[in-house]
Amino acid sequence: MHELGIMTGVLDAVQTSAKQAGADRVLKVSLSVGEMTEAIEDALRFAFEALSEQREFALCAGAELDITMVCPRSRCLECGAEYDHDRFHMLCPECGSFATELIAGRELQIDSIEVDIPDDEEEGAVAAEPGSADA
Amino acid sequence: MQIDMKQPILDKNDQLASELRARFAENKVFVLDLLASPGSGKTSTILATIDALRDEFNIAVIEGDIASNVDAEKIKAQGIPAVQINTGGACHLESAMLKRAVDVLDLARLDLIIVENVGNLVCPTDFDLGENAKVMILSVPEGDDKPLKYPGVFQVAEAVVLNKVDTLPVFNFDREAFESAVRQLNPQAPIFPIAATKGDGVEAWAEWLADRIREIQ
Numbered sequence: 001m002h003e004l005g006i007m008t009g010v011l012d013a014v015q016t017s018a019k020q021a022g023a024d025r026v027l028k029v030s031l032s033v034g035e036m037t038e039a040i041e042d043a044l045r046f047a048f049e050a051l052s053e054q055r056e057f058a059l060c061a062g063a064e065l066d067i068t069m070v071c072p073r074s075r076c077l078e079c080g081a082e083y084d085h086d087r088f089h090m091l092c093p094e095c096g097s098f099a100t101e102l103i104a105g106r107e108l109q110i111d112s113i114e115v116d117i118p119d120d121e122e123e124g125a126v127a128a129e130p131g132s133a134d135a
Numbered sequence: 136m137q138i139d140m141k142q143p144i145l146d147k148n149d150q151l152a153s154e155l156r157a158r159f160a161e162n163k164v165f166v167l168d169l170l171a172s173p174g175s176g177k178t179s180t181i182l183a184t185i186d187a188l189r190d191e192f193n194i195a196v197i198e199g200d201i202a203s204n205v206d207a208e209k210i211k212a213q214g215i216p217a218v219q220i221n222t223g224g225a226c227h228l229e230s231a232m233l234k235r236a237v238d239v240l241d242l243a244r245l246d247l248i249i250v251e252n253v254g255n256l257v258c259p260t261d262f263d264l265g266e267n268a269k270v271m272i273l274s275v276p277e278g279d280d281k282p283l284k285y286p287g288v289f290q291v292a293e294a295v296v297l298n299k300v301d302t303l304p305v306f307n308f309d310r311e312a313f314e315s316a317v318r319q320l321n322p323q324a325p326i327f328p329i330a331a332t333k334g335d336g337v338e339a340w341a342e343w344l345a346d347r348i349r350e351i352q
Contacts, residue, residue, distance in 0.1 A: 002226060002227065002258045005225075006144055006145075009144050009145060009146070009147065009148075010144055012147075013140070013142055013144070013146070014140075017138055017140060017142075018138075021136075021138055023136075031144070036286075036287060036290065037260075037261055037287070038257060038260075038286075038287045087286045087287075088282075088283060088286050088316075088319060088320060089319050090290070090319060090320055090321070090322065091319060091322070097322075098318065098322025098323065099322065099323070100322065102290075106261075108143060108144040108145055108261065109141065109142065109143055109144060110140045110141075110142045110143075110144060111139075111140065111141060112137050112138060112139045112140055112141075113137070113138050113140060114136065114137050114138075115136055115137075115138060116136075117136055
């Protein structure tokens with residue numbers, strides 16, 4: 001895929017959010033990545049390491065990367081069954097219908113970041129919700 | 136401290152794609168994003184499609200390639216406006232690149248824009264360009280196992296064009312296996328067998344596309 005491009009987008013967004021929150025360091029970045037995107041976890045990690053050493057992403061240097069890979073899941077439009085499946089078989093396992101809709105597996109999302117904010121901590125436009133990786 | 140972001144990674148691309156989609160809708164232009172491997176016959180298929188539809192619709196073509204303008208020149212030779220985007224090494228088109236090409240076209244006078252994405256079965260899949268439909272082309276010499284190797288692109292395509300069917304006798308291509316693998320991934324997509332350079336099968340494909348264009352007019 002285009003893991004480097006994806007990661008550039010991630011670090012851009014993370015850097016902006018961290019700055020807005022007044023952070024001086026990003027400790028952790030949590031992503032959800034659907035298997036259907038064919039993005040490879042190893043390549044994402046490699047891109048993250050390479051990019052976070054760049055000066056423009058200085059806030060992210062040394063940050064931890066947490067990736068939740070999301071298994072594809074579909075809903076049958078005929079019998080209503082919901083089921084997990086691999087990247088190749090979308091047919092409804094209950095009734096064999098072709099009419100199905102993918103409801104998970106194409107995610108490319110930044111779930112949350114953890115940052116260090118120096119001294120005078122402001123409770124600004126930030127909400128905390130630990131461990132919030134979606135299924 | 137934890138900051139909840141819940142932000143799509145391709146946010147920037149998707150936002151610009153939405154803007155483009157609104158512009159296309161306003162001008163009643165149908166935009167087709169064509170995905171395929173290098174050498175699968177994208178340009179030949181586009182030329183055959185132009186031939187079939189040019190009497191009814193005003194068409195323009197946007198060519199995405201890493202380098203060169205050979206494809207755009209072939210289209211222009213047919214009297215059809217063509218804009219070349221050179222991605223300079225990037226393996227797919229993004230909406231910012233498409234916007235620059237769209238800006239030089241007179242949308243009000245067009246009914247159909249065919250976008251030939253960079254030859255690649257992987258990367259273009261996840262990038263919304265504001266198009267009305269993504270369609271993919273697979274050619275017989277590439278092999279019947281491609282749906283098994285590149286499931287993503289077969290899943291996002293609204294139709295699958297199987298090109299170079301005139302070469303079926305010389306390649307070991309199991310059409311039944313191919314079609315059943317496509318059905319598993321994308322049950323609703325029609326499959327159009329064509330031989331673009333000879334015109335075989337182009338009519339059914341062009342008619343499908345024409346129906347889609349008429350729907351938005």
